[in-house]
Amino acid sequence: MCGFTLESVDLSMLSCNLNHMSTPFVTETQVLTGVPVVAGVAYAPVIRPGARPSVPPTEAAEIEEAARPAEVTRMKAAAAAVAERLRDRAGHATGVASEVLATTAALAQDRAWLGDAEKRITAGTPAEQAVGGAIAKIADALAKAGDLMAERVTDLRDVRDRVLAQLAGLPEPGVPVPDVPSVLCAEDLAPADTAGLDPALVVALATTLGGPTSHTAIIARQLGIPCVVAVEGLDAVAAGVPVMVDGSLGTVTVSPDAGEAQRAVARAREDAERIALWTGPGATVDGHRVAVLANVQDGAAARSASQTPAEGVGLFRTELCFLNRDTEPSVREQAEIYAEVLTAFEGRKVVIRTLDAGSDKPLKFAGHPDEANPALGVRGVRISFGNPGLLTRQLESIASAAQATGSDPWVMAPMIATPDEAKNFAAEARSFGLTPGVMIEIPAAALLANHILEHVDFLSIGTNDLAQYTMAADRMSAELATLTDPWQPGVLALVELAARAGAAVGKPVGVCGEAAADPLLACVLVGMGVTSLSAAATAVPGVGAALAEVTLDRCRAAAAAVVQTASAADARSAALAVLGAKTG
Template identity: 70%
Template sequence: MILCNLVHMTSAARDTSHSALTGVPVVPGVAYAPVIRPGRLPGIDQLVSVGEVAESDRDQEAARFTAAAEAVAQRLRERAAHATGAASEVLGATAQLATDRAWLGAAEKRIRQGVPPVKATAEAVEQFVEMFTKMGGLMAERVADLRDIRDRVIAELSGLPEPGVPVPEVPSVLLAEDLAPADTAGLDPALIVGLATTLGGPTSHTAIIARQLAIPCVVAVTGLDDVPAGARVLLDGTGGTVAVDPDEGTAEAAVAAAKEAAAAAASWHGPGATSDGHAVGVLANVQDGAAARAARDTPAEGVGLFRTELCFLNAESEPSVEEQARIYSDVLEAFSGRKVVIRTLDAGSDKPLKFAGHPEEANPALGVRGIRVSFNNPAILDNQLAGIAAAAEQTGNSPWVMAPMIATADEAKDFAAKVRAHGLVPGVMIEVPAAALLADRILEHVDFLSIGTNDLAQYTMAADRMSPDLATLTDPWQPGVLLLVAMTAKAGAAVGKPVGVCGEAAADPLLACVLTGLGITSLSAASAAVTAVGAKLASVTLEQCQRAAEAVLATSSATEARAAALAALG
């Protein structure tokens, strides 16, 4: 497995005792525990027992391969059905990829030419890994998924246990080069108390799921591969460090202080506000009714982002208006009488819809995705708005509706007219730098804005958010990104219209205070982050937030920005 291709420390490796490795912090918290590492498959050559499959056996071997892929996909579907939130989302998407006809067909073709199934699986996946890597952007995000599927199928063909993260006997810190979404989604926070990876970025699947599970996490850690299993490490998910073999007393004191802070945060029950009473909505991100009901058990005041496309990823045909209305009603009923913001289909790129007829594109991250899907398929948006309107009527809870990937004021105007025709409140996502620069003109047509910091960082910094080499660039603390956030918030304040943040940046308690100081009116994050964000806001004044925001905007790097906020807010 790619996540297992790690070189463990040998006697000749450099000594990391008492050293502090640095990376990008993504989930706050402190953990002190022994290291575990993922298991791995033997080499492909060790698993291939024949040089060529006899012609008489090729149909049987092809069928065995197909059955193995389906068995892997079915296990992933079952895990998705028992998960919620981002974990359910990525497991479902990985299951869909496991049955994708493109790579399956490439493997079957090789088997029918005499290539053993294990070797054919590896070769077919590598063919698509190379293709996706060259395409870059969001398609490159699927590389880890493909390699994860490859190893699971090969294990099934070879009669071996599925590779992945072992279940430790004691609470442990998991270190890996990278983690497939399916592995991250299955982590038990009671046993995996910290997580660090060599690769990945602050908006990678690993980071997003770790945030949902509230596991302290640091990514893009230089030197992590040299830390052996069994070593004790102190992981600081706020400062972004992994200290190897630290002083035990110091480490235990750090863990005790973190637990004390977490216990204090757990007593926060909302509503969102600074200590001097400045209101800031603290909301939850969801993708279906189950996730909304789970979010309802937190102090979340509503839903700031309902990702509707995740309900339709496996659909062979477009769901009817009635089917869509039932799905939306499930979420609206969970937060009856409270704010719910629905995002229209953010499909395309890494989230293709089978019924949308997506074109082949050289760079899908910059292609037909989000609102652009409706340009050639207007009925998809019209039917979705009809379904939302029907759900609003059925539940008596009228949601706000926003479009993703808006780039111009004309696009916002057209979308707003369609939303208002259904009696709903229109808004748009600010993910494209042009939209942030034109926020004042876009606000002439819509009633609210919501900033998606994940894509805004990616497009502002011209850096693939999944690239391990560029993880520091896609850090939401980048001053260039925060300047665009400040510009957007200022435009909203000038006309008295709300501007929220629904990207992963809203889940960082420290950054949440800075966003508040910039003028952001609501923060929507994974359910697991809601309490920590609300508690941190309640501990500071609006003036402190504004001072921190001013200090951050004066910096020239993400590291400086984070340090400036810590100095201002503690």
């Protein structure tokens, strides 16, 4: 199936390792189902994250008053050490991995939990209990808030465990480095765990929790390894048990027949070799052009993506230079960062998304209010409503970078809800000589795409948030992962509506959400009228190779079949029936 990846695994060696492991195997083959995230097939023994330090009971002997200042210092030093290690790892990583590590480092020194922990210690509570209690209090509040804020619960607990380990002088918790290629299975994975994985040793991911747009899923796409999330029954699979992960079907087969598993992996290898031969440009087999682009977040990621067949950048996330800062970066500093990406793709298309912060990505200097429902609050372009200079200075920075590099970047605003918002953004972008567009992430924007296109030159559909807002389902929730599946017919109906609006006036409409990384769905999107697809750089060859094997008429027939379905599963089946297994 197009999009399959295969890590460098010696199958004969792997079979030998599986047959001689001391861990008891599940004797009967079981097929567990979840939500498919990254296509591919992998067959290997299970590894699980190492044991984390136990959270101390809330009751503890009160420390003497004279010892309390030193105890506060010890607690703060432990948090600082954890943050420093995470920042160091962020500095050696790129793209999504760098961002999530930097975000977790900032969380390790967040004033909210540190202040609460300090108060507890000052009242006589030992550091370990103070850390556990302070983080539990905030985590409970975030869990009750729901939506994107609930994702921070996993992050906070990861920070707690790392700080507790530091206080106890124990090794930092996390994912063990396996001796042989292995499948990492867990209830959930913190960003700091997934960000440092070696795809040569961790050949697939499977989690009990998480959704198709969780950190685990996004980093799995960046690594190019098969991934299935929200897998029911996965917790019962012990370390050492051989499993086969099929990231296209969304299955984890426990104790599969070794011969069948090896044949499935071999077929995946053949597909991977075929995909590797694709060098672009993006087009269907009958010559209909579709730009296949990459999503990037910084200069390093852009330089890496430029080594793939990606024809340009369809989504440059600019948040990285704003997050975890006490003050806004200067115009000059921003311009230097943007210029790195423009230089990496010199002479090619680069679409820059203006600052998409707020909600789960707060800015320290933007004066965010406390919100009962942050995902429906002040985020994306809405931040500029209360901080107008923030957007103006960013556009000035982009224009400066464009002039310095001789580039002509496009710019787009996130979280546009009305034609008036699009009109105002377009006017300001054009005042700096930039080509304006907007993100379609809110159902209202999709429904009014024809009116929005009266003001802007292009649209880019962010399917991650569009699915969340269309289905009224937290995209990070494992319980609701089937609702936020981009194959949901309700979501695809809005995508088709926006694409048709663009075709009617001859303006491009791209998709830059994770849906664009699915080779089968990519063909459907093209059939709906989408003109460009932007995905993680590792997904670019698979998407391009899939398009190169189908005609535009077959894509259109698949799209017509999909919009007649009533469930995500039926939509996938309808697309496969028209396009065939080669594009799955």
